[in-house]
Amino acid sequence: MALDQSEIDLLNRLRARLGARRRHDELMWRYYLGQQRIEQLGMAIPPEMRRFLVITNWCRTLVDTINDRQQVRSLVLPGQETADGDLRAIWDANNLSAHFSMFNIDRQVFGRGFLTVGSNERDEDLPLVRVESPRQMTGVIDARSEQMTAAARFFRSTNVDGARVSCSTLYRPNVTVHTELRRGRWVEVDRDEHNLGAVPVVMHLNRRVSGEWEGESQMSDLIPLVDAAARSLTNLQFAQEAHGVPSIWATGIAKGDFVDDKGQPVPLFEAYFDAIKILTSKEAKWGQFSQADLKNFQTALEIYGKEAANVSGFPARYFGLLSSNPPAEGAIRADEARLVRSVERQNEELGMSLGWVGALAMRFRTGEWVTGNRVRVEWFDPATPTVSQREDALAKRHAQKVLSREGYWDELGWSEARKAKEREYFAAEAGDPTLESIDRTLRNADPAGLGE
Structure with a gap:
């Protein structure tokens, strides 16, 4: 079609x-x-x-x-x-x-x-x-229903001949059409009649205002x-x-005064950064401006x-x-x-x-x-997570019986897989006579649960 x-x-x-x-x-x-x-x-x-x-x-x-x-x-x-x-x-x-x-x-x-x-x-x-x-x-x-009526994706791809072509995917409520741009005109490549009843695209607008x-x-x-x-x-x-x-100023000297031991002129950059200045003129004076x-x-x-x-x-x-x-x-x-x-x-x-x-x-x-x-x-x-404050609050709720163990896990943000693993651990502990004996011994040694 x-x-x-x-x-x-x-x-x-x-x-x-x-x-x-x-x-x-x-x-x-x-x-x-x-x-x-x-x-x-x-x-x-x-x-x-x-x-x-x-x-x-x-x-x-x-x-x-x-x-x-x-x-x-x-x-x-x-x-x-x-x-x-x-x-x-x-x-x-x-x-x-x-x-x-x-x-x-x-x-x-x-x-x-x-x-x-x-x-x-x-x-x-x-x-x-x-x-x-x-x-x-x-x-x-559609402004009235606030639902998407159509969407399109435009991209570049490589066709079967190895050439780069402009392509698009047109999304409609009941059909998705794949096309290529050939000689300035869109040509259908494939069509999926899915009859979904909705455009399978969700658009999120940041900071949208009414109207x-x-x-x-x-x-x-x-x-x-x-x-x-x-x-x-x-x-x-x-x-x-x-x-x-800081800039340096000098008076009573000429450019020819800056020479090396062989009588060759010293480049201005070297003359500027030399730590020791040797001048023969009695009128020579040096000074320095304040830096910015x-x-x-x-x-x-x-x-x-x-x-x-x-x-x-x-x-x-x-x-x-x-x-x-x-x-x-x-x-x-x-x-x-x-x-x-x-x-x-x-x-x-x-x-x-x-x-x-x-x-x-x-x-x-x-x-x-x-x-x-x-x-x-x-x-x-x-x-920003503050683990000590969160754990302290959750432990108090659990101790006062206003928060269940499963609720405690939810507040910690554990995934369902992590919670399932913990349930397996508790079940294993409950059926292990060695762990049960150790737990009984600890309770007898510390009946008040003070941990001393």
Whole structure:
């Protein structure tokens, strides 16, 4: 079946939309890598100093720190309270613990991220879940139902003849079409009539606002400050070269006075850095100007660091503002309160997208939609771990019989596999007469349980 005109028009429209974002996406990617070009370095810096440009890559610090604090603990089906083993098997089979980081970086850098779900020919029980590049994919959303009606991925590939060709994959609710661009026109290569009833693509928009279906980069507030800090550091290098070494003045001498023991002129560089000056003129006098004070650059960078902490919600130490004494555990948690709450809010939004992915995966696995159509995602605590405080609180709850052993394990964030292993250990201990005898002896020696 050949492509009809409506599908060709849809592909061209989506390709044009993706092309319109290409320049902005490339700029955001360069900022994440710390390879951006600063348009204005300042009036005091000559063009030759551009090669000395230094980037304070706070953008990567921002993105990677948030990404490091977002770890999925479990996937739970609607109406259930424990992690679902089938969903965990799909997660593990697709290496999503690692691939989720790519998706998370995409949505923070480019303002949007994409996940696709497809059937697995090798194992129907483990559908394929893939992270797609936002620089290759775009979609169409129905504003009323807030559901995706079409999506397309555009990429370069090698055909059977070994030539590099432009390809696309068009996703519709009941069909997926694979095409190639030949002589400026899309030609169908393969068609999958899956009759799923939904586009197998989930798009996550970062910082979306009502009435808009566009995302915003997480780095957008930080970029002007990164540029300002780069200018200050580059100016600092120029000041070090030009004014950091004290200048020397001399009177009563001429250029011919600087000669070696053979009467040959000494290069000015050597004459400048020689520790011993020998001159025959009685009128010769030497002096030294005061060196430049470069502390103003440090002050400027501290101002930029404080403003970066303000707009990002990060503690100031993430931007180089360190105190002489390391903070205590309680101080760390208080300092990170705004960052932690921001990550928790982002987890809520990401949980919805991952929940839709889980529902799609279960639809491919079982052939039926999940009740409620969305999987619940539970996350690890995004705060900096303080093991002693957490263990102390959990031990007290368990001692007061307000927290079960299984609940204790859940609070520790143990996986279902780890909990199953512990149950086996407890069962083995209960059936081991040697361990039971030792335990009885310990109880008799210490009936109060004081451990003395």
